[in-house]
Amino acid sequence: MQSRTASQKTTLPFQTLSALRAACLSLPESDHNISTAIAKREAKLTKPLGSLGRLEELVSWLGQWQKKSSPQLKHVQITIFAGNHGVTKHGVSPWPSNVTAQMVENFKSKGAAINQLAAHAQANLDVISLNNLKPTADFTTQPAMTETEFLDAVSIGFQSVSPNLDLFCPGEMGIGNTTPAAALSYAFFGGKIHHWVGAGTGINKAGIKRKSDVISQALQHHHHTLNDPLLVAQSLGGFELAAIMGAVLAARHHNIPVLLDGFICTAAVLPLLKLNSKALDHTRLSHCSAEKGHQRLAKEMALNPLLHLGLRLGEGSGAALAIPLLRAALACHTQMATFEEASISQKTSS
């Protein structure tokens, strides 16, 4: 496993918000000729058309973005982005912030759930600690990050994605990060605060009330930023969320399909969607988290989760669990016999 503390300042791709905005607005498209080729083969395979349900669509999605009519999953990367949060001083998480660094060590020594799930999925796992795990500012009174801090974090995420990948899965670790995730969701979709605020790592009712109050205060403080998705991400997000946003943007520029993880990961890429309604076409949502706001967020973002397992761990765990599903989909598409090869009669009427 590679682990980085990601504080280098040289040749970062985004020196200004307008450079980042331009990269979000001008995005490559998938190759629709590939989906036609894949659909043609799918129709010849020894099963009623459509009978493998979403597995069929997943093969087409992988192929369109990889630009391969026989998509592959040789180079699969899970990267955990770790960061800390100034809002934790308001008691929004039951865990102390030093658990973020302790879990980073646990990832490095292969003791965490994601280490087992990544190995099972035959995926490479890296961890990147943002800002040396120094926390964001308390966003109830200041932007979570300065413009430079935000751009650096986005740039580090962007640069972390190697162009040769077949699939990229961002994960995250950050005590307190369900609060910025809920704040971003509420800032972009409104509704009632309590729709977005859940127990995270297990906070009690009083803690959930504190989280809601913190978010309400933060939105009042940053109301002037709410019409600009990048300023919202800078003001209400976090280092690891910004890095995830940058990484998912990079994957798009390299035509790499992405599996999104849980509530925090989904909220992290929401600014991309708000800037460009096609920005997440190269992604699929691996699972629906048990965290309260995730189902609503997925619906608002028109993301249809592949798995419902009651997970609420983060680390990229849901994405890791969906990788074997993608491998199964590819195995069927590439290795099944056609009707002709297996001498099976085709259907006689429609």
Ligand SMILES: O=C(O)c1ccc[n+]([C@@H]2O[C@H](COP(=O)([O-])O)[C@@H](O)[C@H]2O)c1
């Ligand atoms: O992925 C999810 O949906 C998810 C839901 C709840 C908690 N988490 C993880 O728990 C941590 C944040 O929870 P909290 O209570 O400290 O805000 C962070 O490290 C996340 O990876 C993750």
Ligand SMILES: Cc1cc2nc[nH]c2cc1C
């Ligand atoms: C132990 C622990 C492991 C985690 N993994 C992701 N978030 C986490 C939060 C805690 C508290």
